[in-house]
Amino acid sequence: MGTLQEVTQDDVQVAKEYVSEVYQAVKERNPIENEFHQTVKEIFESLIPVFAKHPHYIDNGILERIVEPERLITFRVPWVDDQGKVKVNRGFRVQFNSAIGPYKGGLRFHPTVNASIIKFLGFEQIFKNSLTGQPIGGGKGGSDFDPKGKSDAEIMRFAQSFMSELYRHIGPDIDVPAGDIGVGAREIGFLFGQYKKIRGVYEAGILTGKGLGYGGSLARTEATGYGAVYFVEEMLKDKGLSFKGSTVVVSGSGNVSIYAIEKATQLGAKVVTCSDSNGYIYDPNGINLDTLKKLKEIERKRISEYVDVHPEAEYYEGTSGVWSIPCDIALPCATQNEIDETAANVLVSNGVKAIGEGANMPSTLEAIDVFLANDILFGPAKAANAGGVAVSALEMAQNSIRLSWAFEEVDAKLHQIMEGIYRNCMKAADDYGYPGNLVVGANIAGFLKVADAMIDQGII
Numbered sequence: 001m002g003t004l005q006e007v008t009q010d011d012v013q014v015a016k017e018y019v020s021e022v023y024q025a026v027k028e029r030n031p032i033e034n035e036f037h038q039t040v041k042e043i044f045e046s047l048i049p050v051f052a053k054h055p056h057y058i059d060n061g062i063l064e065r066i067v068e069p070e071r072l073i074t075f076r077v078p079w080v081d082d083q084g085k086v087k088v089n090r091g092f093r094v095q096f097n098s099a100i101g102p103y104k105g106g107l108r109f110h111p112t113v114n115a116s117i118i119k120f121l122g123f124e125q126i127f128k129n130s131l132t133g134q135p136i137g138g139g140k141g142g143s144d145f146d147p148k149g150k151s152d153a154e155i156m157r158f159a160q161s162f163m164s165e166l167y168r169h170i171g172p173d174i175d176v177p178a179g180d181i182g183v184g185a186r187e188i189g190f191l192f193g194q195y196k197k198i199r200g201v202y203e204a205g206i207l208t209g210k211g212l213g214y215g216g217s218l219a220r221t222e223a224t225g226y227g228a229v230y231f232v233e234e235m236l237k238d239k240g241l242s243f244k245g246s247t248v249v250v251s252g253s254g255n256v257s258i259y260a261i262e263k264a265t266q267l268g269a270k271v272v273t274c275s276d277s278n279g280y281i282y283d284p285n286g287i288n289l290d291t292l293k294k295l296k297e298i299e300r301k302r303i304s305e306y307v308d309v310h311p312e313a314e315y316y317e318g319t320s321g322v323w324s325i326p327c328d329i330a331l332p333c334a335t336q337n338e339i340d341e342t343a344a345n346v347l348v349s350n351g352v353k354a355i356g357e358g359a360n361m362p363s364t365l366e367a368i369d370v371f372l373a374n375d376i377l378f379g380p381a382k383a384a385n386a387g388g389v390a391v392s393a394l395e396m397a398q399n400s401i402r403l404s405w406a407f408e409e410v411d412a413k414l415h416q417i418m419e420g421i422y423r424n425c426m427k428a429a430d431d432y433g434y435p436g437n438l439v440v441g442a443n444i445a446g447f448l449k450v451a452d453a454m455i456d457q458g459i460i
């Protein structure tokens, strides 16, 4: 294998043509799957220096293989609502890549879910899971079911119907789903119960994000949000900066957002915003976590009701305005493509120093270009939000040895894993000629391990 100095312009040209050819084929083969195209483009382009330096990946058809899911399952999910009316949703599970371990990735219940969304999330998950250093492959799933406004009984009937099909495709050594948007502890509980009833076995390692009383891991709820903050802390440290005394803008008010707010606040930052799909809160005194948790985790209400408890805070309709609040650090933790080029420019002109992606693909490709062109510290999702799946893998480990570790122990492991991911991404970026570029670093570091395992295992 050559060194960077030996890479010629011809090598780079061959690598570019390879990437472009496979990308065009992906677009033709998967028409109108825009989110999937977006993530494929971002990852493929980062890998050009790898193919220029190591052409054996081209000879082994790695891109053609890695971009085609090993399996995509779609299924009917019929259920009956509280009025006795029959409803039908569509279920998905993409089992994308099992080169380094059983498929692992969350389930999303949201009306926007379709094959493109599930494939973009599943493709990202391959590289993210590889970055954690744990033996987990890439998968993702979900349904276009909208949990908003549904009763607990409706959620249960839907979850039971969903699992009545999914159970035949998963297993502790096959595929281990977890939560994502719209799937939290309540839904995981219903899914677990139905799996256990159908299979007649107690396999704790079949799902992660379980309740603490039946095989869940301490610190799993906090892991994605805490992990994103630990990752950003490393980025800041390298520049002599820290969370202490900084102003932070967070979007979303779900699982990732709440615990990103909690950890950033513990580290001495003032978090002044949070949002939901209707609008956002600006609280100049710092978001009150007790109120937020009560509203979102217990009462499941809209974020607008925050101002009833804190009249000094302001509520604004619409989601994009959150990026107009001046801040030192922005943590997008809601959903994909929530920061576009315009929002990125506003953040930059207001003096943002660092972005940490808690959500998956929250920045458009154009927004990422704005951040990189302006030398803003940028922690891409597959690295910054890998803490959730990392602790899910720790939950699997605890389940298989039938032990539970203390909160402090899991949190310390999470912290260590996030520091390791940061260092590996920085090193890969450096090795391939893009010092400090964590987008390139994360994609390359995640890719190499999976690609090498695929080559070792032959054409399968």
Ligand SMILES: NC(=O)c1ccc[n+]([C@@H]2O[C@H](COP(=O)([O-])OP(=O)(O)OC[C@H]3O[C@@H](n4cnc5c(N)ncnc54)[C@H](O)[C@@H]3O)[C@@H](O)[C@H]2O)c1
Pocket: 179, 180, 181, 182, 183, 184, 224, 251, 252, 253, 254, 255, 256, 257, 275, 276, 277, 278, 319, 333, 334, 335, 336, 338, 358, 359, 360, 361, 385, 386, 388, 389
């Ligand atoms: N839960 C995890 O462990 C985990 C791990 C890695 C990545 N993620 C990603 O983090 C993001 C959030 O997931 P979550 O688990 O917190 O989900 P969640 O359902 O708990 O919360 C999502 C939040 O985003 C809000 N929201 C939805 N659309 C919005 C919009 N357009 N603008 C502002 N707010 C909006 C919702 O109201 C909700 O408060 C997703 O992109 C998910 O894929 C989650």
